[in-house]
Amino acid sequence: xxxxxxxxxxxxxxxxxxGDNGLTKEKATALIxxxxxxxxxxxxxxxxxIDRGYLYLVDDELYVTxxxxxxxxx
Numbered sequence: 388x389x390x391x392x393x394x395x396x397x398x399x400x401x402x403x404x405x406g407d408n409g410l411t412k413e414k415a416t417a418l419i420x421x422x423x424x425x426x427x428x429x430x431x432x433x434x435x436x437i438d439r440g441y442l443y444l445v446d447d448e449l450y451v452t453x454x455x456x457x458x459x460x461x
Contacts, residue, residue, distance in 0.1 A: 388439060395419050395432045396441050400451050409448030 402418060403410050412433060419429035436442045442449050
Protein backbone atom coordinates (compact mmCIF):
# COMPACT_ATOMS: atom_id res chain seq x y z
CA UNK A 388 0.00 0.00 0.00
CA UNK A 389 1.36 3.48 -0.80
CA UNK A 390 3.03 5.40 2.01
CA UNK A 391 0.57 8.30 1.76
CA UNK A 392 -2.34 5.93 2.47
CA UNK A 393 -0.50 4.44 5.44
CA UNK A 394 0.06 7.97 6.73
CA UNK A 395 -3.68 8.60 6.40
CA UNK A 396 -4.23 5.42 8.43
CA UNK A 397 -1.87 6.60 11.19
CA UNK A 398 -3.65 9.95 11.34
CA UNK A 399 -7.09 8.36 11.56
CA UNK A 400 -5.96 5.67 13.97
CA UNK A 401 -4.78 8.22 16.51
CA UNK A 402 -8.05 10.11 16.14
CA UNK A 403 -10.32 7.04 16.35
CA UNK A 404 -8.41 5.44 19.24
CA UNK A 405 -8.86 8.51 21.46
CA GLY A 406 -12.42 7.57 22.26
CA ASP A 407 -14.70 4.58 22.28
CA ASN A 408 -16.71 5.87 19.35
CA GLY A 409 -15.85 5.51 15.71
CA LEU A 410 -15.53 8.30 13.22
CA THR A 411 -18.02 8.88 10.43
CA LYS A 412 -16.75 8.59 6.88
CA GLU A 413 -17.65 12.25 6.34
CA LYS A 414 -15.58 13.40 9.32
CA ALA A 415 -12.72 11.10 8.36
CA THR A 416 -12.72 12.48 4.82
CA ALA A 417 -12.73 16.04 6.15
CA LEU A 418 -9.73 15.22 8.37
CA ILE A 419 -7.79 13.74 5.47
CA UNK A 420 -8.40 16.51 2.93
CA UNK A 421 -5.46 18.90 2.78
CA UNK A 422 -3.74 20.97 0.13
CA UNK A 423 -1.98 17.78 -1.02
CA UNK A 424 -4.92 15.35 -0.73
CA UNK A 425 -8.14 16.06 -2.60
CA UNK A 426 -11.53 14.76 -1.47
CA UNK A 427 -11.58 12.05 -4.15
CA UNK A 428 -8.15 10.85 -3.01
CA UNK A 429 -9.29 10.85 0.62
CA UNK A 430 -12.30 8.71 -0.27
CA UNK A 431 -10.02 6.39 -2.24
CA UNK A 432 -7.65 6.05 0.72
CA UNK A 433 -10.53 5.25 3.09
CA UNK A 434 -11.86 2.59 0.75
CA UNK A 435 -8.41 1.00 0.38
CA UNK A 436 -7.99 0.95 4.18
CA ILE A 437 -11.40 -0.70 4.56
CA ASP A 438 -10.75 -3.18 1.75
CA ARG A 439 -7.36 -4.13 3.19
CA GLY A 440 -8.74 -4.58 6.73
CA TYR A 441 -7.04 -1.65 8.44
CA LEU A 442 -10.42 -0.07 9.16
CA TYR A 443 -13.93 -1.44 9.32
CA LEU A 444 -17.28 0.24 8.91
CA VAL A 445 -20.37 -0.22 11.11
CA ASP A 446 -23.43 1.99 10.61
CA ASP A 447 -21.33 4.62 8.79
CA GLU A 448 -18.77 4.73 11.64
CA LEU A 449 -15.14 3.82 10.98
CA TYR A 450 -13.18 1.81 13.54
CA VAL A 451 -9.58 0.60 13.70
CA THR A 452 -9.39 -3.16 13.16
CA UNK A 453 -6.33 -3.81 15.33
CA UNK A 454 -5.84 -1.12 17.97
CA UNK A 455 -2.84 -3.01 19.39
CA UNK A 456 -0.74 -2.45 16.28
CA UNK A 457 1.60 0.53 16.54
CA UNK A 458 2.57 0.64 12.89
CA UNK A 459 0.79 0.04 9.64
CA UNK A 460 2.73 -2.27 7.38
CA UNK A 461 2.02 -3.93 4.08
